[in-house]
Amino acid sequence: MTLVAPHTQLSADGKLKHFLTIEGLDKSILTEILDTAESFAGIADQPVKKYPILRGKTIVNLFFENSTRTRTTFDLAATRLSADVLNINISTSATSKGESLLDTIRNLEAMHVDMFIVRHSASGAAHFIAQNTAPHISVINAGDGQHAHPTQAMLDMFTIRRLKQDFTRLKIAIVGDILHSRVARSQIQALNTLDAREVRVVAPKTLVPAGVEALGVKVFNDMDKGLNDVDVIIMLRLQKERMAGALLPSEQEYFNCFGLTENRLARAKSDVIVMHPGPINRGVEIASSVADGKHSVILQQVAYGVAIRMAVMSLTIQAGAQ
Amino acid sequence: MNKIKISNGRIIDPQNQIDRVGTLYISEGKIAALFEEPDGFNADLDMDAQQQIVCPGFIDLSARLREPGHSNKATIAGETQVAAKSGITSICMPPDTQPVADTTAVVELIREKAERAGYMNVFPIGALTRKLAGTELSSMYALTQAGCIAVSNAALPVANLLVLRRAMEYAASHDILLIYRPQDYWLSNQGCAHEGKVATRYGLPGIPEAAESIALSQCLMLMEKIGCRVHFAQLSSASAIPLMQQAQRKSLAVSCDVAAHQLHLTEDDILPFDSAYHVMPPLRSKVDRQALRAGLRSSVINAVCSDHQPHDVDTKLGAFPQTESGISAFETLLPLMLKMVHEGGIELQQAIAAITSQPAKILQLPLGHLSVGAAADVCVFDPEKCWEINTQNWSSSGKNTPYWGQTMQGQVMWTLQTGQVLFSNNAPKAYYHPA
Numbered sequence: 001m002t003l004v005a006p007h008t009q010l011s012a013d014g015k016l017k018h019f020l021t022i023e024g025l026d027k028s029i030l031t032e033i034l035d036t037a038e039s040f041a042g043i044a045d046q047p048v049k050k051y052p053i054l055r056g057k058t059i060v061n062l063f064f065e066n067s068t069r070t071r072t073t074f075d076l077a078a079t080r081l082s083a084d085v086l087n088i089n090i091s092t093s094a095t096s097k098g099e100s101l102l103d104t105i106r107n108l109e110a111m112h113v114d115m116f117i118v119r120h121s122a123s124g125a126a127h128f129i130a131q132n133t134a135p136h137i138s139v140i141n142a143g144d145g146q147h148a149h150p151t152q153a154m155l156d157m158f159t160i161r162r163l164k165q166d167f168t169r170l171k172i173a174i175v176g177d178i179l180h181s182r183v184a185r186s187q188i189q190a191l192n193t194l195d196a197r198e199v200r201v202v203a204p205k206t207l208v209p210a211g212v213e214a215l216g217v218k219v220f221n222d223m224d225k226g227l228n229d230v231d232v233i234i235m236l237r238l239q240k241e242r243m244a245g246a247l248l249p250s251e252q253e254y255f256n257c258f259g260l261t262e263n264r265l266a267r268a269k270s271d272v273i274v275m276h277p278g279p280i281n282r283g284v285e286i287a288s289s290v291a292d293g294k295h296s297v298i299l300q301q302v303a304y305g306v307a308i309r310m311a312v313m314s315l316t317i318q319a320g321a322q
Numbered sequence: 323m324n325k326i327k328i329s330n331g332r333i334i335d336p337q338n339q340i341d342r343v344g345t346l347y348i349s350e351g352k353i354a355a356l357f358e359e360p361d362g363f364n365a366d367l368d369m370d371a372q373q374q375i376v377c378p379g380f381i382d383l384s385a386r387l388r389e390p391g392h393s394n395k396a397t398i399a400g401e402t403q404v405a406a407k408s409g410i411t412s413i414c415m416p417p418d419t420q421p422v423a424d425t426t427a428v429v430e431l432i433r434e435k436a437e438r439a440g441y442m443n444v445f446p447i448g449a450l451t452r453k454l455a456g457t458e459l460s461s462m463y464a465l466t467q468a469g470c471i472a473v474s475n476a477a478l479p480v481a482n483l484l485v486l487r488r489a490m491e492y493a494a495s496h497d498i499l500l501i502y503r504p505q506d507y508w509l510s511n512q513g514c515a516h517e518g519k520v521a522t523r524y525g526l527p528g529i530p531e532a533a534e535s536i537a538l539s540q541c542l543m544l545m546e547k548i549g550c551r552v553h554f555a556q557l558s559s560a561s562a563i564p565l566m567q568q569a570q571r572k573s574l575a576v577s578c579d580v581a582a583h584q585l586h587l588t589e590d591d592i593l594p595f596d597s598a599y600h601v602m603p604p605l606r607s608k609v610d611r612q613a614l615r616a617g618l619r620s621s622v623i624n625a626v627c628s629d630h631q632p633h634d635v636d637t638k639l640g641a642f643p644q645t646e647s648g649i650s651a652f653e654t655l656l657p658l659m660l661k662m663v664h665e666g667g668i669e670l671q672q673a674i675a676a677i678t679s680q681p682a683k684i685l686q687l688p689l690g691h692l693s694v695g696a697a698a699d700v701c702v703f704d705p706e707k708c709w710e711i712n713t714q715n716w717s718s719s720g721k722n723t724p725y726w727g728q729t730m731q732g733q734v735m736w737t738l739q740t741g742q743v744l745f746s747n748n749a750p751k752a753y754y755h756p757a
Contacts, residue, residue, distance in 0.1 A: 023523070043558055102639050122593030122641035123525040132639070145643065147525030210528060211519035 009130075015319035018130045018139045019312050020117040021148040022189035030157065030193055036311035041304065043080060053314045054083035057114040061087045062104075063142070064120040069278055069302065070142050070152070074117045077309035086113065090248070101125065102132055109134050115317060118141070125181075146180050149280055152277050153186035157194060159301050167191070172199040173226050173268075174217075175258060176236030176285055177321055179206045179247075181276045184236060185251040192216040202226030203258065206247040218295050224260050227267040235260055235276045236284045250282045252300035260286045264296065273297045324366055325349050326741060331371025331702060333357075335378065336675035337682075337691035346376055348698040349511070351741035355694060364493050367743075370701050377674050378690050379411025379442075379699035380655065381681040383501075383579050384555055385630035387413070387444070388646070390428065390436060391420025396632040396719045398432065401652070402441035404717045405743035408652040409701035409734040410628075412443040412681075412689060414501075417454065418476040424449035424460045426468035433469050442739050445471035445685070446475040447501060450489050456481040459489055463496050471685055472499035477602060479507035487544050494550035499685070503555045504537035505529070505603060514643045516604040520589040523653060527644060530603055534730070535561040542569050545576065551682050553577035556629055558603035560613030561666075567622050577684045578622075581629035582658040583649055587611075589723065597638045597645035598724040601629075615667045618676060625680040626673075628655040650720030653711075657730035660705055664731070670705075683725020698741040 009025065011017040016029055043049050048264060059078045063071055070088075078085045088108070101120075108116070115138045118126045123145030130139040143149040148220045164170055172191055178184045178201045192215070201212060202220045213219060220226030227233060248254050265272065274286075274295045282288045291298060323389060326348040333356060344357040354360055362520045382405065384714055387629065390394040395497050411530075417423035423432065429446045436444035447467030450473045462473050473493060480486045493500045510533045515521040517528025538554060545552055554566070557580050569576045581602065588608050590597040591614045599605060617623040631648025638645050668676075682690030689699055708731050709715050711723065737745040 085687065098634065100639070101641070101644075120641065122643045124643070125641035127595045128639075128641050144641070145525050148528070185523070185525055209522040210517045210530070211522050214519040 005141055011319045013088055016312075016315050017319045019128045019150055020130055020139065021140045022150050022153055022186045022193065023148075025243045027193055027195070030154070030190060031298070033154055033308070033311050033315065034158055034161055036315060037154075037304070039306040040307040040310040041311075043307070044136060044303070048241065049080055050082055051080065052076065052082045054081035054317060057083045057317060058112065058115050059085050059115045059117065059313070060108055060205070061085060062090070062108070062116050062118045063088070064118075065143070066088045067119055067142070069305070070119065071083045073302070073305040074142060074309050077306050077313060079106055080306070081310055081313060083313075089126060101128065107131055109137065113137065114320070115313065117142050119143045121145055136320055138227065140312060140316060140318045143182055145182065146185070147183040148186045149180050150186045151179070151309055151312055152183050153314070154202055155191040155276070155301055155305045156187055156275060157190050158304045158308055159275060159297055160273070162304070167194040167196045170196050170231045171200070172232040172234065173200040173220075173227060173230045174236065175202040175223070175226065175260065177238055177242065178203050178212060178236070179207045179209045180239070181236050182208065187234060188215045200226055200230070207242075223264060224267055227264055230268045231272060233260065233265075233268060233272060233274050235286050237277065237279060238281055255284055259284065262276050262287065262289055262293070265290055266277050275301055278302070325354075325364060326698075326738070327365035327368045328366060328371050328376050328700065328702060328736075331374045331376035333376045333692065334674050335465050335672060335692040336671050337679035338693060340692070341671055346700070348694065348700070348738070348741045350420050351698055353692050353694050353696050356692065359451070359579070360411040369515055369702065369736060371735075373706070374702050374704050376700060376702050377523065378678040378692055379701045379739060380409045380677045381412040381685070381687070381690055382410050382630065382652075382655070382677070383414050383553075383625055383627035383684070384416060384581075384627055385412045385413045385652065386418075386632065387415055388430060388632060389419065395637070396635045398435040399439035400443065400719055401437045401630070401632060402436060403653050406718055406737045407443045407734060408548050409656055409703060409737050410442065410652060410735065411699040411701070411739045411744070412445065412687070414445045414447055414471060414685070415475040416447050416474060417449040418478065422449050423447070423465070423470070424452050424454070426464055429465055429468040429470055438576065445469070447471060448473045450500065451480065454478045457485060459492055462493060462498050464495065466493055466498055472501045472505070476554070477503055477505070478493040479505075483540060484545070486541065487548070490548045490550040490552070491542055497551070499538060499553060501553045501555050503543055504534050504541060504557075506533045506537045509533035509536065514593070514600060514604070514647070516589045516606040518589055518607055520592055524594065524642075528532040531559040531561055531606065531610070534603060535558045535565060536563050537594050542576070545569070545574050546572070549575070549669045551575040556581050556603060556627070557614070557623065557657065558606050558610065558718045560610045563622055566617070570622065574678050579625040579627050579681075580618065582625050582626050582655050583629070583651065583652070583724075585615055585618070585626070585662055586658055591724070595642045596650070596724070597640065597642050598722055598726070600638075600642055600645050600647045601649055602647040609677060615662065619668050619672070624676070625684060626659065626676040626753055627730035628652055628679070630718075631722075633722045634719075635721065638722050648722065649724065650718045650722045652718060653716060654723060654725055654730060656703060656734060657732045697735050698738055700736070700738040702736040703732060704731050707731070709733055749753065
């Protein structure tokens with residue numbers, strides 16, 4: 001038996017049923033997500049920060065990996081849409097007693113939930129859950145291994161669209177650990193689907209995955225050349241354990257070669273924006289003066305994260321209801 | 323049943339360069355004659371093999387039968403029956419059982435279970451190192467005395483080149499065949515897919531081609547001094563071919579095989595995160611597949627194995643990197659060989675040689691051919707008959723095949739071992755003549 005059927009994220013009528021990856025989604029769907037998020041973006045300024053869209057729905061935050069920012073914004077987004085939210089703490093749950101992923105899912109299904117927000121250390125975990133869960137349940141990928149983090153990519157697209165409007169004019173550099181980054185993969189796919197003029201990845205060869213050009217990027221191993229004339233810089237977090245894996249010599253050397261400093265920033269366009277999915281390692285991938293400087297939009301990204309997640313939740317639950 | 327006649331089939335015996343329609347006569351478990359009926363031959367059983375191919379029984383260089391230790395996945399009795407249905411009459415079984423086949427007791431247990439099942443030759447492969455841990459040598463000589471046909475570390479790494487060198491030297495002292503699956507542990511870096519565009523797209527940790535070619539080169543260079551017989555198992559990459567070619571030119575005692583699925587599937591076939599495609603070595607690029615096919619055609623690759631690895635359903639239910647690798651492959655071995663013939667990748671004679679006479683030669687067994695006097699291990703198959711892979715037709719307890727639901731061409735009709743009928747496909751046209 002084919003254990004997993006070929007998967008689509010879309011319902012029979014072409015609506016977004018699950019949100020697992022950017023790959024395979026066309027421009028109209030990405031634009032619909034951005035437009036829907038736009039309609040939610042003003043909510044923070046309203047006296048009552050709630051919509052009744054998910055009233056009576058139960059949403060499960062199923063985080064097999066630690067996360068503060070992503071989980072909190074999903075939690076907040078669900079609450080603002082009037083959903084009931086169940087946070088499953090995996091470290092104290094049955095998984096640590098040897099329960100399989102599928103059994104965990106089946107047990108939660110039996111409690112009549114409507115949506116899973118999943119983060120997992122293995123690539124493909126969200127696909128697996130979507131393929132094996134009850135038909136009425138939607139699955140949103142909150143990061144799976146090194147594969148995808150589509151809501152992060154969409155909040156980045158939302159930030160770029162708000163500040164730069166037209167993608168077709170833009171040159172974007174994604175800098176850092178591309179190899180291990182699910183965020184980078186989703187960003188690259190989103191930027192290309194939205195017709196960005198040029199997508200670059202900038203990193204030493206040890207952090208560039210094989211054949212990444214096939215995703216539609218130009219590879220730069222030199223930071224100065226990579227930043228030349230770009231409109232958007234997306235910095236990625238460098239994880240400390242990369243030194244142990246012989247991928248890099250030291251944080252100091254990484255900062256010297258690939259850290260974003262004010263001097264390097266001068267190579268980009270004068271109105272460049274600097275983004276980072278967080279959490280930031282100050283002095284490792286980015287200088288504090290840049291992270292807190294006038295080009296930085298890092299905190300705006302966080303704020304938009306709630307609107308994007310509200311948009312994705314409301315769109316998928318509507319597709320599931322049909 | 324003493325005397326069997328297999329009538330009017332297309333007899334293909336690559337070793338004796340026979341390929342013509344005729345009748346095969348079997349007596350007392352041995353091949354009695356081909357084409358011309360021996361004097362006074364009264365068949366007890368007459369099989370009509372018209373439109374069918376009659377060839378030696380298949381010899382599988384690598385198949386996991388999961389016993390001892392993993393009988394939740396499969397059993398020796400169950401899987402040897404499936405092998406018989408697939409035209410196989412001899413199986414080599416890697417030592418990564420639980421416990422590991424590093425003692426004569428485990429080897430004897432495997433042989434006993436196989437004998438009791440009564441289907442076919444099961445040749446255990448002994449562990450190269452104790453517990454397959456890669457650091458201390460196993461008692462290789464005792465293992466071969468107990469019935470091991472070769473020694474191997476299966477898919478597990480040998481700790482370092484010094485251990486490998488000494489293992490080769492020790493095996494050479496007793497003229498024991500060493501089966502080596504070349505894959506550098508460190509370069510593999512716990513990957514689960516071919517390092518390339520597909521692994522990059524799906525964020526799957528990649529295994530570079532160099533993990534194979536470097537491990538292969540190292541072993542070949544050691545061989546030049548040691549003179550050990552080494553068989554390289556389940557090659558997967560284009561860069562292995564010129565290395566093997568060079569070794570053959572130097573007349574080193576080398577041979578190699580490829581798993582049947584590697585001649586067909588590539589990284590591009592992997593449906594998103596479908597664990598049925600999780601195999602080791604990983605499915606590589608189209609360039610690699612073409613090189614493997616060319617290597618088989620030019621006899622640089624000597625043989626094809628099934629690399630049968632049945633799994634229970636739970637093992638394959640999970641996120642791709644967290645599932646175990648391997649395909650349940652007995653039943654697709656013949657259809658995949660024929661598919662390659664149909665696609666023009668190889669001549670039929672050579673395809674049959676790769677699963678009969680060639681593995682026999684590698685293992686130095688007097689099997690894999692239809693010479694008069696040889697053991698009557700015979701497979702009769704219908705090369706045209708199509709069948710669908712579904713719960714009804716599939717027999718292995720492992721349902722883990724990427725071909726599930728697909729139609730296969732080529733069906734085994736009879737399998738005989740030393741003249742005993744191990745399998746008959748509803749005995750379509752056989753006439754029993756009571757004595």
